[in-house]
Amino acid sequence: MLECFDPHEQFHAPEHFRDAFPTDYEGGALDWPYYARVTENPTELDEIRANYVALVAMCDEYPGRLLDYFEAHDMWKETAxxxxxxxxxxxxxxxxxxxxxxxxxxxxxxxxxxxHDPCTPQAAGSRCGAVTQTPDIMPTPLGLHGAQLPHQVRAHDLAPLLAGNADWTCQDFTPLWSATPNSFAIALRADDDRFNDLSDLISCMKENP
Structure with a gap:
């Protein structure tokens, strides 16, 4: 497993990436915006975005080298x-x-x-509108290896999506109150009756560490 911290603050990339996105800004470094309302002028906006895009370009090139390795060594047939x-x-x-x-x-x-699942090559290049969540990443490789999921797991093995026979839609999920008013909200299957609110979820997590 590769965990790549970038693109993340501070938005700094090697010069050959940054030079590809010139701006008219001439002040100090603008590579770490405050999490707040926008107050910058258009030139400053362009500079922050350019620094971010340069970092994204770097993050695009480096994993691309991994994909090139897959191609060079014919790994797509047996590597997810x-x-x-x-x-x-x-x-x-x-x-x-x-x-x-x-x-x-x-x-x-x-x-x-x-x-990419080598067991479903027919899915290559296709897109799917099903609801998925970050926790689904864990059961998916376990399913590829035929491992049994722990009984506490409520996330999905995404292999059925790749095979085109998933049995869940967005109607199968209900929002659970978030600990913060942002993207880290939690959604549960609508038929999961273990939790009435966030405090129930936290209690269950404490009982099943």
């Missing part, structure tokens, strides 16, 4: 690959910077989830 992230980041959309202090708009909470 999943790519996701934990949250998005507002770059002045809705007049906000960052996350955590604002409602969970699409830019924050609609996360990429890309999976």
């Amino acid at each position: 690959l999943a790519v996701s992230t934990d949250h998005g980041f507002l770059l002045s959309e809705h007049r906000w910077w960052g996350k955590c202090r604002m409602p969970y708009d699409e830019e924050i909470s609609h996360l990429p989830q890309m999976i």
